[in-house]
């Protein structure tokens with residue numbers, strides 16, 4: 001496809017999990033050389049503070065009526081801005097290519113003949129691993145790691161590879177899992193993981209308000225399914241959780257009553 005004269009371009013930028021220190025140099029450079037920044041709800045305030053004053057910002061995380069802007073409207077907005085000649089930084093939480101719909105946006109932009117460049121971001125799993133000291137693999141505890149989504153389309157059952165996931169040698173990281181984690185824990189136990197299998201729950205990972213909880217699959221089962229959580233929550237399931245770098249993380253039963261848990265669950 002022929003490029004139009006004076007056409008702009010789009011930088012697809014991963015903003016990481018929240019701590020500005022976890023931005024890549026490329027991400028920062030792209031954010032600071034854009035004419036307009038189009039950002040999601042998950043991009044932290046501390047990161048947005050690094051966008052130079054005077055650069056236009058468009059928040060597509062929430063419309064004024066509090067609904068997220070539909071994906072096709074975001075795609076159309078990016079195309080329009082680039083066609084008008086803008087250099088656009090499309091800023092997404094974590095890595096745009098991990099549960100971030102970055103590849104969908106890139107495909108639409110490329111189909112419209114718009115140049116797309118990428119800055120990878122630290123995904124939530126890696127940010128949380130670094131902030132808690134919990135490795136994602138560890139000799140003797142986990143030979144691999146899987147990232148899965150715990151989210152399902154409305155009125156659809158969770159479509160997970162249950163037998164494959166119930167593997168004690170693989171660390172399982174569940175993104176977008178807070179509404180269905182009870183069901184996921186039950187499914188994993190049913191397929192053979194022990195009820196005592198460790199789980200780390202981290203809300204607002206890498207941010208000043210990070211909250212963490214060590215619990216067990218069996219303990220998650222007894223929770224309500226739709227837990228209101230103030231901020232993004234990640235679940236790391238696996239023996240690696242026993243290596244957490246924290247003195248205040250103890251066994252599940254005591255933590256069920258703990259203030260940390262109450263904060264994670266009820267804000």
Ligand SMILES: C[S@@+](CC[C@H](N)C(=O)[O-])C[C@H]1O[C@@H](n2cnc3c(N)ncnc32)[C@H](O)[C@@H]1O
Nearest residue numbers: 017094095100123124175176204205232233234
């Ligand atoms: C739509 S996905 C986006 C993932 C993102 N692209 C990434 O690579 O981290 C949103 C989910 O990521 C996880 N997440 C993102 N940032 C997080 C953070 N700072 N702390 C905990 N979980 C986070 C949560 O599970 C949240 O529901």
